[in-house]
Amino acid sequence: xxxxxxxxxxxxxxxxxxxxxxxxxxxxxxxxxxxxxxxxxxxxxxxxxxxxxxxxxxxxxxxxxxxxxxxxxxxxxxxxxxxxxxxxxxxxxxxxxxxxxxxxxxxxxxxxxxxxxxxxxxxxxxxxxxxxxxxxxxxxxxxxxxxxxxxxxxxxxxxxxxxxxxxxxxxxxxxxxxxxxxxxxxxxxxxxxxxxxxxxxxxxxxxxxxxxxxxxxxxxxxxxxxxxxxxxxxxxxxxxxxxxxxxxxxxxxxxxxxxxxxxxxxxxxxxxxxxxxxxxxxxxxxxxxxxxxxxxxxxxxxxxxxxxxxxxxxxxxxxxxxxxxxxxxxxxxxxxxxxxxxxxxxxxxxxxxxxxxxxxxxxxxxxxxxxxxxxxxxxxxxxxxxxxxxx
Numbered sequence: 001x002x003x004x005x006x007x008x009x010x011x012x013x014x015x016x017x018x019x020x021x022x023x024x025x026x027x028x029x030x031x032x033x034x035x036x037x038x039x040x041x042x043x044x045x046x047x048x049x050x051x052x053x054x055x056x057x058x059x060x061x062x063x064x065x066x067x068x069x070x071x072x073x074x075x076x077x078x079x080x081x082x083x084x085x086x087x088x089x090x091x092x093x094x095x096x097x098x099x100x101x102x103x104x105x106x107x108x109x110x111x112x113x114x115x116x117x118x119x120x121x122x123x124x125x126x127x128x129x130x131x132x133x134x135x136x137x138x139x140x141x142x143x144x145x146x147x148x149x150x151x152x153x154x155x156x157x158x159x160x161x162x163x164x165x166x167x168x169x170x171x172x173x174x175x176x177x178x179x180x181x182x183x184x185x186x187x188x189x190x191x192x193x194x195x196x197x198x199x200x201x202x203x204x205x206x207x208x209x210x211x212x213x214x215x216x217x218x219x220x221x222x223x224x225x226x227x228x229x230x231x232x233x234x235x236x237x238x239x240x241x242x243x244x245x246x247x248x249x250x251x252x253x254x255x256x257x258x259x260x261x262x263x264x265x266x267x268x269x270x271x272x273x274x275x276x277x278x279x280x281x282x283x284x285x286x287x288x289x290x291x292x293x294x295x296x297x298x299x300x301x302x303x304x305x306x307x308x309x310x311x312x313x314x315x316x317x318x319x320x321x322x323x324x325x326x327x328x329x330x331x332x333x334x335x336x337x338x339x340x341x342x343x344x345x346x347x348x349x350x351x352x353x354x355x356x357x358x359x360x361x362x363x364x365x366x367x368x369x370x371x372x373x374x375x376x377x378x379x380x381x382x383x384x385x386x387x388x389x390x391x
Contacts, residue, residue: 001027001377004085005034005045006076006100008054008093011271013037015114015369016091018161020045022370033085035076048079054096069096077103087377089114090134102133110376112136114369116144116155127151136376138369141314142360158368160274163361168280168351169260176261179254181223186341188213189262189281190224190248191255191272192235199231201288202268203238208330209266211243213337222248223262225255242330264340264347266333269322273310277354278361282347284321284336285309286328311357319353 003023007016017039020032024044032044037051053072077100080088088104090097092115101111113134119127124147130137131151139145140160148155169175173183181187190210192202214220226232232250239248251258255272259265260279267276269287276283287308307313309322321336323329340346 001030002083002085003030003032003087003089003373004080004083005032005036005040005089005091006049006093006097007035007037007040007051007091008096009051010037012091012093012115013039013051015161016040016045016089017043018366019089019091019114019369019373022366023373026370026374049076054093073100076100080104080109081107084109086110087112087373089373091115094130098130098133102129105133105135110135112138112373112376114138115140116147119144119147136372138372140361140365143314143316156368156372158372159363159365160361161365162274163278163358163363164365166256166275166278167358168355172261175257179223179251179257179261181249181261182221185219185221186217186264187221187223187262188337189255189258189265189267189276190222191259191265191267191276192224192238193268193270194227194231194272196230196234198268199234199238202286202328203235204242205286205288205328205330205333206266207235207238207242207246209333209337210239210246210248212330212334213341214243214246216338217341222246223251223258224248225251225253225258227253264337266337269308269310269324273320277311278358280351280354280358282320282340282350283311284323284333284340286323286333288325288328311354314357314360315353320350 005016007013013036016036020040020043024030033046033048035049035051035053036045036047041047054069073096087110088101089112090101094117097113101113105111111134113130116137116139117126117130127147128151131153134153137148137153137155139155139157142157145155145157176183190206192206193199210222224235226235239246256275259276259281262281265276265281265283267273267283267285269285273285308324309320311319312322323332323336
């Protein structure tokens with residue numbers, strides 16, 4: 001059996017590695033090839049292309065790279081149309097993978113898209129296009145499958161691998177010591193985003209909120225994980241301008257450990273809110289889109305959700321305070337954090353809701369995803385083996 005995969009970015013590489021590991025359990029002699037990072041290569045995937053070949057961010061950067069990306073997609077399609085693997089699996093990166101999947105499927109190959117695009121948040125009309133390209137869509141969240149009802153594509157909830165890997169820390173003091181932080185006193189984790197635009201838009205407001213909070217709670221410890229030196233420099237500049245004299249420990253990554261050690265968190269909307277929820281840390285969520293992006297979304301009514309923090313979307317209720325765009329200001333963020341600090345019952349309510357959601361998502365995602373792919377392979381094999389009725 002030959003299985004082709006295309007995974008862009010580090011998150012897709014990790015998803016692909018778990019999927020390969022479980023597929024090999026079902027099919028020990030299967031071979032794997034495609035676009036892969038170090039985690040997938042460690043599981044035996046032959047990488048014809050590196051996983052960061054399609055890792056571009058933002059509309060203008062994508063436009064600048066468009067000729068190269070289109071040529072790369074044609075190259076991948078031509079290779080797999082010639083070699084015809086048993087199944088093609090596109091992992092996330094929908095702008096790149098969905099068009100590739102459609103071309104391969106139109107040519108008779110079986111296709112799977114792993115990680116549903118956010119049709120529940122904006123541009124729900126994309127469901128029809130996704131259905132045209134993928135025989136199966138593997139969904140990380142249970143509510144996503146509902147968006148595919150009535151279309152030919154079979155959408156399957158497989159759970160979230162992060163929920164299988166993360167849980168509240170049993171010894172938070174030990175985690176703090178491992179991070180080099182004091183093991184007593186209140187600890188606030190601050191995550192202003194991983195991309196340059198996020199840190200530039202959110203950093204000053206997050207820093208201003210810290211200044212207000214530390215004035216009210218002089219013994220409060222604050223730490224922030226940084227993905228690289230550039231983000232650390234940008235956040236240091238925001239702190240110097242908006243929170244002079246406030247001591248913030250900047251860590252080299254290790255966001256999950258910091259979240260597990262913290263008493264509460266101020267988090268940029270995105271994957272970090274999921275990780276914060278899974279480790280059971282109460283949070284306030286803030287976000288600011290680029291002004292032009294926000295204007296276009298509002299003008300064309302592309303946003304179809306009234307909530308944007310993942311815990312609130314999962315619960316269909318405001319479990320955590322979320323402050324968006326013009327509401328995401330230093331005074332409002334500080335007030336929301338102060339309310340959490342002052343109300344143990346509110347923190348406990350968040351933790352209780354988080355544990356229920358973690359249980360829902362922690363269902364063995366790697367194995368369920370592999371089973372969904374195997375069922376597609378089995379259905380194809382059954383059709384191929386069926387006798388042809390005489391005309």
